[in-house]
Each structure stands twice: as C-alpha cells, then as structure tokens.
Amino acid sequence: MRTSMQILWLGVVSAVLGLCSSLCEAELVVIVSANSPVMALTENQVADLYLGRTSQLPGGAPALPIDLADDAANRANFYRIVCGKSPAQLRAYWSKLIFTGGGQPPREVADAEAMKRLVAGGANTIGYIDRSQLDPTVKAVLALH
Amino acid sequence: MFRPFSFHPLRALAVGALVMTWCVAPAYASDAASMFTLSGFGTLGATYSSLHTADYAGAAFEPYGAGASRNLDFADDSRVGVQLTARFTQQLSALIQVVSHNNYDNSFTPTLEWANISYAFTPDVSLRVGRIELPTFLTSDYREVGYANPWVRVPPELHDVVPITNSDGVDGSYRSHLGPVTNTLHLIYGKSTFHAVPGPIRVEGTGIFGAFDTVEYRALTTHVGYLRANVSVPFASGLPVAVYSAAASLDLARWFVQAEVARATVRGLTPGYIAGYATAGVRIGKFTPYVTYAVEHSLDRPVLSENINTGQRSASAGMRWDFAKNVDLKVQYDRVWTPAGSIGLFMNPQRGYQLGSGTHVATATLDFVF
Numbered sequence: 001m002r003t004s005m006q007i008l009w010l011g012v013v014s015a016v017l018g019l020c021s022s023l024c025e026a027e028l029v030v031i032v033s034a035n036s037p038v039m040a041l042t043e044n045q046v047a048d049l050y051l052g053r054t055s056q057l058p059g060g061a062p063a064l065p066i067d068l069a070d071d072a073a074n075r076a077n078f079y080r081i082v083c084g085k086s087p088a089q090l091r092a093y094w095s096k097l098i099f100t101g102g103g104q105p106p107r108e109v110a111d112a113e114a115m116k117r118l119v120a121g122g123a124n125t126i127g128y129i130d131r132s133q134l135d136p137t138v139k140a141v142l143a144l145h
Numbered sequence: 146m147f148r149p150f151s152f153h154p155l156r157a158l159a160v161g162a163l164v165m166t167w168c169v170a171p172a173y174a175s176d177a178a179s180m181f182t183l184s185g186f187g188t189l190g191a192t193y194s195s196l197h198t199a200d201y202a203g204a205a206f207e208p209y210g211a212g213a214s215r216n217l218d219f220a221d222d223s224r225v226g227v228q229l230t231a232r233f234t235q236q237l238s239a240l241i242q243v244v245s246h247n248n249y250d251n252s253f254t255p256t257l258e259w260a261n262i263s264y265a266f267t268p269d270v271s272l273r274v275g276r277i278e279l280p281t282f283l284t285s286d287y288r289e290v291g292y293a294n295p296w297v298r299v300p301p302e303l304h305d306v307v308p309i310t311n312s313d314g315v316d317g318s319y320r321s322h323l324g325p326v327t328n329t330l331h332l333i334y335g336k337s338t339f340h341a342v343p344g345p346i347r348v349e350g351t352g353i354f355g356a357f358d359t360v361e362y363r364a365l366t367t368h369v370g371y372l373r374a375n376v377s378v379p380f381a382s383g384l385p386v387a388v389y390s391a392a393a394s395l396d397l398a399r400w401f402v403q404a405e406v407a408r409a410t411v412r413g414l415t416p417g418y419i420a421g422y423a424t425a426g427v428r429i430g431k432f433t434p435y436v437t438y439a440v441e442h443s444l445d446r447p448v449l450s451e452n453i454n455t456g457q458r459s460a461s462a463g464m465r466w467d468f469a470k471n472v473d474l475k476v477q478y479d480r481v482w483t484p485a486g487s488i489g490l491f492m493n494p495q496r497g498y499q500l501g502s503g504t505h506v507a508t509a510t511l512d513f514v515f
Contacts, residue, residue, distance in 0.1 A: 044325040044363070053327040053361055054320075055268040062235070062268065070470065084364060084398040086428065088467040095293040095514045098184050099228060100278055100286035101240040101263065 027131045028078055029140035031119050041126075041141045047082045049126065051093070052103035057124060065106040066115050066127040074112070078128050081144045182230040188291035189511045190222030196504035199491035201481065203298045203508075205308035206341055207247045212504065213495045220247040222298055222510055224289055226258065236265045244289060249340040258289075259311055269320040277316050280331060280357050281307045283368040283392035283405055291512030295401070295435050295465060297477040298508070300422040301490050302441035302457050306409040307372070307388050312337045312353045331357040341378075349377045350386070368392040368405075376411060381449055386411045400427045410444065415452055417444035426465075433465040441490070453500060457489030458482045472513045479506040 030046050032038050038057055048054045049065050057063045068075040070087070079085050085093065094105045109115045115127040120137035127138075134140060192211040194201035200210030203221040211218035224246035232238045242259040261275030278286045287293040288304060314335020321328050337350040353374040360367045372388040392405035406421035419442045426435030443455040463477030482503040483489035491502070 047363070048322075048325070048327065054322055080398070085396075086398065088431070088473075089396070089398070089428070091471060091514070092293050095186065095290055096287045098182075098230075098514075099186060099226070099242065099290050099293070100280075101230065101238075101259070101261070102286075104182060104230070 028074060028081065028128050028144040029131050029134065030126060030128050030142040030144065031116070031134070031138040032126050032141050033120050033123055034137055034139050036123055036139070038141055043082055043142065043144070046126075046142060050079070050106060051083060052097055052105070057126075061124045064122060064125045066118055066125060067106040067108045068112065068115060068128075069108055069110055072111075074128065074130065078144065180232055182232075183227070184230070184515065185225070185227045186290045186292060186514045187225035187512070188223055188289075190219065190297060191509050192218045192221040193507045194218075194504045195506075196491070196502055198495045198498035199488070199502065200493045201504055201506055202301075202490070202492055204246070204301065205305045205490075206249045206339070208249055208251045208492075209247075210492055211506070212491075213493055213498075220251075220253075222291075222508060223247070226289060228259075238263045238265075246289065269322075270318070272315065272317050274315050276311050276313050277333060277335065279309055279312050279333065279337075279353070279355065279372070280359075280368075281309075281355070281370055281372055281388060282390055282407065283366070283394060283403070285310065290514065291475075291510055292471070292473060292514045295403075295424060295426055295433065296437060296461070296463060297475050297510045300424075300437060300439035300459075302439040302459060303405060303407060303420045303422055305490055306407060306415075306418045306420045306441065307386075308341075309337050309339060309350055309353075312350075312355075314353070325362060327361045329359045329361075331355075331359070333357075337374075346378060350374045351377070364396050366394045366396070376414070378414065381413060384412050384414050398428070401425065408444075410446065413447070413449040415446075416448055416455060417446040418442060418456070419444065431467045433467070435463055435465070437461040437463075443487075453486070453488045454490065455487040456484050457487065471515060472511065475508075475510045475512065477506075477508045477510075479508070481506060 030041060037059060049063050055063055076087055079090055097103045109118060112129045112133055116129055116133065116138055119125045119127040192203060194212035196212050198213055200212050200214050202210030207221065209215060210221055224244060226242060226244040228242040230240050239262045240259060243255045244258045245253045245255040248254060257276060259276050259278055261273045261277050263271050263273045265271040280286050282303060284294060284299050288299045312333060312335035316331065316333035319330045333355040335353050337353060339348055340346065341348050355370065355372040357370040370390045374386040375383045376386055377383060388407060388409045390407035394403040395401060402425045404423040408419050410417035420440065422437055422439035424435060424437040426433050438460050440458045441456050459479050459481045461477055461479040463475055466474045468474055483501055485501040488494065488500055
C-alpha cells in the first residue's frame, strides 16, 4: 500500500514537472518572408501544407514549406503541436504518400539560420523558428503553443 | 509477369517514361538532383504456421506458404521495392515502381508495379496515363510498404477478395478543400492482366472502372470506393466484378483505430464475399502494440466451378518497435479459423487436411524505407 502511494506521488510530481517543462519551452512561430502578402495562417492551414494535403498558400501562390533536419528538437515540437504526430508516425505517413506518387516531404535545411535565410529570400517559402530568432527579414504568421 | 519487350501501347508508354527519365537527366544535370527522387521499401519476414497439412500464405498469388510446404517461410512476407520519381516541370512528372516479391511461379522476378506519367492542370487536378495503382481499399496503394502499415501484412481476409493492385489505363484526381477538410475524388479506367495460383492461371480484367473518394480532416481519414470490371479466366470470360468498400482511420498521437468493410462479387467465379477488419493500437514510446480482428464471409452465390473458400476469420495481436530511423521490427500472432466445409485462404492442401481447419501463425518482420 505504501509503495503504491509512493508511485502515485511520483506520478503526480512528474506530471507537474512535465507540464512546467512544456510551458517553459521557447515559443515556436511559423514564418514567411517579410515581403510576403500572407499576413496570417491557421494551424490547420499550416498542417495541410506540411502534410502535403495542399500546395497552395491562401491567395493561390504555390507554397514551399521548409523543414528542419530530422533530428532537430524544434521539428519534433512543430509536428507535435501542429499535426499531433511523432517523428516515427510522420515517417510512416510520408512513406504512404511517397510510394503512391502522392508527393514528397518538405525540403530540409540544416538549422534555423538556414531556414530563416531561405524563407527571407523566397516569396512563397514558409518555415518555423523560435520567436527569439525573429528578425526584420521574416515575419511571424502563426504562434504555436 | 511483366514482359518488357512485348508491344503494348501502355507498356510502350511506361518504357517511354523510363527512357525519357534517363535521357532528360544529363541535359539538366544541374537540376537532376532535385528533379529525381529514388526511394525504396522492403520487408524481411519469417512466417510460421502450426497447421502442417496446408499452406498459410501472406498474400494472394503466392504459390507456397508456411505450414505444409515450408516450416519457416521467409518468402511469405518478404519483398523489396524501388521507386523512381521524376518531376520534369511543375505540371509534368513520372513515376516508376518495381517490386520483387514471391510471384505465382515461385520466382522473385521483379514486376513493374506502377509506371505512369502525370500531368497536373492545377495543383489539385491531375491526369495520369500508364500503369496506375488501384486504390480499392484504404491501404491498397501502400499494401506492400510494411513500414507504412501497422501490421506484418495487410489483413488477407479483406485484401484477397480483390487482389488486383494496378490497372493499365488512365485516371484523374480532383482535390478540393473545404476549410480544414480535404476531399480527393479519384476516377480510374483501364485493364489488367495477372496470374493467379494454383498454376499459372492467366486472369484478364477488362473495362476496369473505379470511383474512390477520400476525406481527410486532421487525424481522420475516410475512404469509400466503387470498382467494376469484367474478368476472364481460361474457362469463362466476361464475368462481371463489383466491389463496394468503405473505411475509416483515426490516427492520433497516442493511439489509432482503423476499420474497413467491403462487398466483392465475381459472378460465377466466387460465392461473393463481405469482408473487413478492425484494428486498434496504442503508442508507448517506440513500441506500438496492436490488435486486429478480420473476417471474410461468403454470400453463397452460385459458382460455375466449385469454390470451397466460404470464409475465414482471424484475430491477431502484435507489436511494432520503431527502434531506428526508417526501420521497424514487428512480431505478430494470428489465430485463424475457417467455417465448416471451407478451405478459407489456405493453399496446397495435403493428405490429412480437413476443410474447416484453423491455424496459429507467428510472424516476425523487419521493415525499412529509404
């Protein structure tokens, strides 16, 4: 009985800690070029673009979503928040599409700096970075919590 | 079996696509890297079945299986596929997929699964010509890609009722967006030739027409389909086929459920079946335990020659382990039952085999994609 109470307490404490660590995490923002006509995107629109369900930005321009490298922590965070999918789940998802000619996953870049450069230079490119990394070349169109 | 040198307009087109793919490459050498995508998938499997008087085969058209012919069958659930995709322009692309699996003649000769050229009029409207996948069921398109599926094999009770996977012809797809809902309508027309076991029975499907609709909303996917065709076998021709199917899948971060049901009839050839499955799994870190129940039920329609498959049921439990990037390991146990008087999906019955027998199947697979 005593042991099970201890396990229960351990569970409660770790749940509280887990909640804190997710709250205290740096905020991710979805970005487009500062020159882009796009002012805001919804979470669903971003999810559809990154899952290959649509290839157009609102207004009809062909979108070019950019991903961080496969092992980047922010990539996992991004997909967890936007699509509710884990990295392994996402790889299984894309293998369904790839092997039916249904599309290719977004292009990958090495780090947030490279992503920002690419997004800043392309009218229809979209990406995601930490809010702290924002600068005048790009603008945030969606904050992810 | 695919014979690359027999002339057939669609095959010529497929070969043309291949040639074009390789000839265009040097001309745009700088773009070649981004224009072409080479991908592949494969599964290495080992299958054991406790019933030693008949074979349990993982897929239709495999000549042998585990049980009678092989004690531990490495061919049953093993396969490898390679795909080359070429994107010539924003509108024009081509795809070729070659798969090596256990063929009806017991060879592993690679077969041309798909080869088509696609033209996208808009990002949401496209037309394809060539050998095209037949999306009869929710998982038909990627039935051989173990990594994309939760199980060691797609439930045979459902998939074996319509084992054709491709059609030579045309198809069009129209995708529309209604807020967060994506709808894809797919129409296909073509013909198909394939070999069925036992023995090299050549089956021809003509006038294949299919209409399929897929709805995606966040983690939910639904699929409904209608397929009609005429099949000809050596002893009868022009037998009408009709397939109606419906499926739903909910793929959440923590767990998933997927269920599918179909009614398939081939007049005179099979008694007709209602088949389906339901599967559910939970994700616990890198492990995904799952359970499945599948059933194939006979509609008892009249047949030209005796067909002793009057149904099969199975209950399965398994575990997927995503132990490394793009690789998974799965183990699965199946309990298979057949109703009295039915051979179910068993093959090569031996002396001592009794209709209505069931089996216990244990399978381990290693799936990979690249």
